[in-house]
Amino acid sequence: MTDLDLSRVWMVDPASGRDGPGDIVVRDGVLEAVTWLDGADADGVEPTGVVVAPGFVDLHAHFREPGNEDAETVATGLGAAAHGGFTTVCAMPNTTPALDEPGVLAAVRGAAAASGAPVELLAYGAVTAGRSGERLAALGELADAGVIGFSDDGEPVRSAAILRNALTYAGAFGLPIVDHAEDASQTEGAEANEGLVATVLGLRGWPAAAEEAAVARDLAILAEVGRDVSHARLHLTHLSTAGSLELVGRAKAAGLAVTCDVTPHHLALTDEWLAGARRFSWEAGTDGDPWRDDAIEAAPYSTALRVNPPLRTPADALACLAALADGTADAIATDHAPHTDVDKLVEFGEAANGISGLETALSLVLAAIDAGHLTLARAMEALTVGPARIVGRERALVEGQPADLVVFDRSDRWTVEPGALASKGKNTPLLGRELPGRVLLTMAAGRVAYEAPALVSA
Amino acid sequence: MTGRRIMTADEIRRATIRLSHEIVEKQAGAEGLLLVGIQRRGVPLARRIAAAIAENEAVDISVGALDITFYRDDLSLVAQQPVVKGTDLPFGIDGRTVVLVDDVLYTGRTIRAAMDALVDFGRPQAIRLAVLVDRGHRELPIRADHVGKNVPTSREEIVRVHLDEIDDEDGVEIERLVDAPLTAEPVA
Amino acid sequence: MTDVLDGRTEAPAADELMVPSVDAAPEAHAVGWRHRHMLDVDGLSTADIDLVMRTADAMREVLARPIAKVPALRGRNVTILFYEASTRTRVSFEVAAKNLSADVVNVTAATSSVTKGESLVDTVRTLEALGAQMLVMRHSASGAPYLAAEVFGGSVLNGGDGWHAHPTQALLDLYTIRSRLGSVAGKKVVILGDVLHSRVARSNIWTLTAADADLWLCGPTTLLRGFESWARRGVGGERRFQVTSSIDDALRDADVVMTLRIQRERMASGLLPSLREYAARYGLTASRLASAKPDALVMHPGPMNEGVEIAPDVAAGAQSVITDQVTNGVAIRMALLYLLAGVPRS
Numbered sequence: 001m002t003d004l005d006l007s008r009v010w011m012v013d014p015a016s017g018r019d020g021p022g023d024i025v026v027r028d029g030v031l032e033a034v035t036w037l038d039g040a041d042a043d044g045v046e047p048t049g050v051v052v053a054p055g056f057v058d059l060h061a062h063f064r065e066p067g068n069e070d071a072e073t074v075a076t077g078l079g080a081a082a083h084g085g086f087t088t089v090c091a092m093p094n095t096t097p098a099l100d101e102p103g104v105l106a107a108v109r110g111a112a113a114a115s116g117a118p119v120e121l122l123a124y125g126a127v128t129a130g131r132s133g134e135r136l137a138a139l140g141e142l143a144d145a146g147v148i149g150f151s152d153d154g155e156p157v158r159s160a161a162i163l164r165n166a167l168t169y170a171g172a173f174g175l176p177i178v179d180h181a182e183d184a185s186q187t188e189g190a191e192a193n194e195g196l197v198a199t200v201l202g203l204r205g206w207p208a209a210a211e212e213a214a215v216a217r218d219l220a221i222l223a224e225v226g227r228d229v230s231h232a233r234l235h236l237t238h239l240s241t242a243g244s245l246e247l248v249g250r251a252k253a254a255g256l257a258v259t260c261d262v263t264p265h266h267l268a269l270t271d272e273w274l275a276g277a278r279r280f281s282w283e284a285g286t287d288g289d290p291w292r293d294d295a296i297e298a299a300p301y302s303t304a305l306r307v308n309p310p311l312r313t314p315a316d317a318l319a320c321l322a323a324l325a326d327g328t329a330d331a332i333a334t335d336h337a338p339h340t341d342v343d344k345l346v347e348f349g350e351a352a353n354g355i356s357g358l359e360t361a362l363s364l365v366l367a368a369i370d371a372g373h374l375t376l377a378r379a380m381e382a383l384t385v386g387p388a389r390i391v392g393r394e395r396a397l398v399e400g401q402p403a404d405l406v407v408f409d410r411s412d413r414w415t416v417e418p419g420a421l422a423s424k425g426k427n428t429p430l431l432g433r434e435l436p437g438r439v440l441l442t443m444a445a446g447r448v449a450y451e452a453p454a455l456v457s458a
Numbered sequence: 459m460t461g462r463r464i465m466t467a468d469e470i471r472r473a474t475i476r477l478s479h480e481i482v483e484k485q486a487g488a489e490g491l492l493l494v495g496i497q498r499r500g501v502p503l504a505r506r507i508a509a510a511i512a513e514n515e516a517v518d519i520s521v522g523a524l525d526i527t528f529y530r531d532d533l534s535l536v537a538q539q540p541v542v543k544g545t546d547l548p549f550g551i552d553g554r555t556v557v558l559v560d561d562v563l564y565t566g567r568t569i570r571a572a573m574d575a576l577v578d579f580g581r582p583q584a585i586r587l588a589v590l591v592d593r594g595h596r597e598l599p600i601r602a603d604h605v606g607k608n609v610p611t612s613r614e615e616i617v618r619v620h621l622d623e624i625d626d627e628d629g630v631e632i633e634r635l636v637d638a639p640l641t642a643e644p645v646a
Numbered sequence: 647m648t649d650v651l652d653g654r655t656e657a658p659a660a661d662e663l664m665v666p667s668v669d670a671a672p673e674a675h676a677v678g679w680r681h682r683h684m685l686d687v688d689g690l691s692t693a694d695i696d697l698v699m700r701t702a703d704a705m706r707e708v709l710a711r712p713i714a715k716v717p718a719l720r721g722r723n724v725t726i727l728f729y730e731a732s733t734r735t736r737v738s739f740e741v742a743a744k745n746l747s748a749d750v751v752n753v754t755a756a757t758s759s760v761t762k763g764e765s766l767v768d769t770v771r772t773l774e775a776l777g778a779q780m781l782v783m784r785h786s787a788s789g790a791p792y793l794a795a796e797v798f799g800g801s802v803l804n805g806g807d808g809w810h811a812h813p814t815q816a817l818l819d820l821y822t823i824r825s826r827l828g829s830v831a832g833k834k835v836v837i838l839g840d841v842l843h844s845r846v847a848r849s850n851i852w853t854l855t856a857a858d859a860d861l862w863l864c865g866p867t868t869l870l871r872g873f874e875s876w877a878r879r880g881v882g883g884e885r886r887f888q889v890t891s892s893i894d895d896a897l898r899d900a901d902v903v904m905t906l907r908i909q910r911e912r913m914a915s916g917l918l919p920s921l922r923e924y925a926a927r928y929g930l931t932a933s934r935l936a937s938a939k940p941d942a943l944v945m946h947p948g949p950m951n952e953g954v955e956i957a958p959d960v961a962a963g964a965q966s967v968i969t970d971q972v973t974n975g976v977a978i979r980m981a982l983l984y985l986l987a988g989v990p991r992s
Binding site: 191200291292301 | 688765766767785787788789790792793795796807808809810811845848871872873875876879880881882883884
């Protein structure tokens with residue numbers, strides 16, 4: 001079906017800053033008409049029903065191909081993206097072998113083409129050869145081959161000297177270095193956010209300072225490099241602490257070319273969940289104590305919660321939400337990290353890090369909006385033009401272009417079950433939970449990427 | 459008391475005295491006798507019998523308490539009745555005649571458990587059994603040597619012994635159970 | 647009868663009735679053991695703890711008999727699965743299970759296929775297929791027994807998991823203190839040593855604060871990491887305890903001093919300069935003990951590094967109740983095995 005007629009739906013177009021009631025017409029995959037309604041025509045159309053927005057852009061996902069196809073392939077990953085409303089996904093290069101030279105990029109692109117998925121796959125190149133942190137990868141060749149940035153994600157760029165060189169060199173191409181900010185000397189053997197929950201549960205602490213020290217280091221280097229290399233760009237991915245976001249805020253105010261993203265799980269979930277609590281961050285408040293508040297509902301130590309960076313305190317999560325709201329955080333990125341049971345059905349300290357998040361991202365963001373911590377307009381911006389700009393793309397509801405959009409129903413709910421997930425990764429702590437919002441349709445480049453079983457015509 | 463009374467305080471007193479006479483008579487004296495009450499109400503009963511023997515024979519008989527909680531053959535009762543009341547046998551039982559004392563004799567499983575427990579403490583010359591009420595329905599080949607009162611009952615009924623030391627009154631009542639027959643064995 | 651239930655999430659058996667036995671004392675209606683597993687002490691109510699104490703009393707009486715054995719767990723398979731070397735605790739559990747006439751199977755990780763990389767989940771499933779009905783587990787990873795409990799059909803009894811919990815130790819410690827001092831309420835109890843890595847400390851924090859002890863934690867600041875914050879918030883937001891790195895403040899007028907083992911690895915990980923410095927600043931010597939109350943109890947979960955965290959003369963001295971702890975440990979473990987055995991399988 002490459003024709004679509006939606007009338008009296010709530011449209012959001014962050015590129016033009018407009019949102020409100022409207023009609024959408026797609027013909028033969030082209031967005032033929034975008035009509036904003038006003039006056040009496042607009043009466044009765046609320047932002048709480050069916051919403052149409054440009055297709056989401058995910059800056060950070062892990063498709064495990066090549067090397068670990070049991071956990072996810074490019075095909076299943078793109079399917080999960082479409083289910084989540086994403087029409088462009090940026091894949092991280094920590095595959096096996098790492099994406100550190102054009103040959104591997106070609107293989108990944110080949111897999112995307114073979115899948116026939118309409119969702120666009122973009123790729124990062126590794127910063128260092130083999131992601132070993134020792135010497136730069138073939139950054140120029142990768143840039144020519146079309147990577148949208150460089151990252152050693154999974155790992156930080158450990159050497160400050162290497163980071164400096166990478167920022168400098170990549171500045172010539174205008175491509176960002178995407179750093180996973182972690183001071184590894186502080187996180188050896190670390191399992192859970194340093195805090196009350198880790199102390200009570202006897203888990204090795206993962207200090208906020210480990211992320212903040214790395215962020216500070218990166219920003220200091222960017223400040224110096226940026227003076228000489230005008231197009232040097234740094235993007236800090238999955239920031240998780242209040243301190244990190246504060247540092248980024250100050251750096252931006254000083255004019256540094258830094259951007260950052262936060263994940264849905266760092267917005268909504270907290271380290272309390274490790275103790276067995278199941279309330280969202282805004283329900284816990286800045287002074288949450290799951291034992292005092294009698295909030296323990298489930299068994300502790302669920303390995304679905306083990307992630308890098310770890311889930312932090314409610315105060316940190318609320319700081320992430322605030323940073324998103326005031327623009328300090330430019331984008332929401334999922335850090336989709338699928339894992340097999342083998343890697344997760346083990347002792348907490350042995351479990352692989354990562355949450356399968358492409359398909360639950362929108363719902364968590366909608367829950368935050370429902371709770372009043374984010375506006376729909378800002379959330380859509382952070383899912384579309386925010387990330388798009390960082391990778392040099394556009395996202396807008398523009399007549400005459402191939403349709404690239406997502407239709408979702410805020411009044412509907414869905415239950416997260418393994419069978420309902422297109423990703424091979426069932427490692428989400430939200431299994432069994434009913435979440436708000438359901439994606440009805442995702443169209444990418446004029447083709448249907450995902451369609452819910454019973455499509456509601458507005 | 460919510461059921462039908464089948465023994466009054468006076469009847470209990472007379473039965474206790476008669477039991478004490480019978481015990482001494484069977485032993486042809488009070489030599490070598492030990493009374494061991496089965497927790498919970500067998501214990502005050504044993505003490506009463508010992509007191510009666512002391513009055514009549516001017517002999518002090520040793521009294522002990524035996525808790526058979528750990529000897530039951532049905533652990534599913536643990537969750538409901540986990541309270542352990544305690545075993546106290548401050549004497550050796552080798553070569554002695556132990557008279558087990560309990561309030562109600564029913565299936566016989568409690569007595570079987572009590573004998574298992576006793577033999578872990580030593581080797582008595584003889585074990586006898588004195589009960590206040592025998593309500594029938596034995597499931598094991600066990601019989602009481604001395605019975606205060608025989609009371610025919612049906613399986614839908616329950617016999618409750620109240621003793622002043624525990625229940626602030628003396629009396630025995632019988633009550634019909636409202637629910638269907640029990641799936642788990644009562645401990646009696 | 648639903649008034650027996652204390653609201654635990656482990657479901658009672660469908661055919662369960664409160665048997666109106668003539669033997670059941672009225673107060674028995676108020677208590678009932680509903681926990682299918684014993685993984686941590688933070689889920690135990692005061693009634694639960696009292697029940698364990700009373701059952702342990704009865705078990706001590708059994709231990710004093712000429713034949714220290716009862717048939718309560720006859721026919722039950724108790725499998726002891728220890729991933730960490732520990733002779734004393736493992737033997738304590740084995741003795742406890744055997745005293746209840748259970749069939750005991752011992753699995754020590756070093757000699758099993760665990761070293762070949764068999765996962766914990768596979769090991770537990772295999773043991774269950776081999777007949778294990780109760781699993782006593784010790785593991786170096788915090789939270790491991792919760793994973794076992796997820797896949798095991800019988801009962802899991804945590805014999806110590808990582809830094810997290812050691813429920814039987816905390817219960818036997820409480821039992822020991824109560825048997826000597828009568829009650830622990832208002833008594834100054836000091837836990838001295840490597841608190842950070844101690845599951846004994848964490849479990850004792852729950853039980854001792856619940857019993858209203860005046861609890862103090864003391865050790866070098868690097869080994870108290872995170873506990874200052876916990877102390878400020880209190881346990882469950884209310885029950886407070888003190889944290890100090892001053893051994894003089896901690897020991898002054900203490901009623902109980904519980905010393906923890908310090909391990910050589912702590913030096914290697916950079917947390918302490920040396921064992922010698924630790925012993926000099928935090929070792930429990932006779933002269934330091936003198937600032938506690940004259941009849942203060944000296945405790946240690948064992949095994950001891952005599953001369954390091956505790957001086958030999960103190961360990962063997964008149965105030966030491968360390969051997970009590972060992973005996974009480976068997977009684978407590980018998981009590982828990984007995985109570986757990988009474989809960990229906992899933």
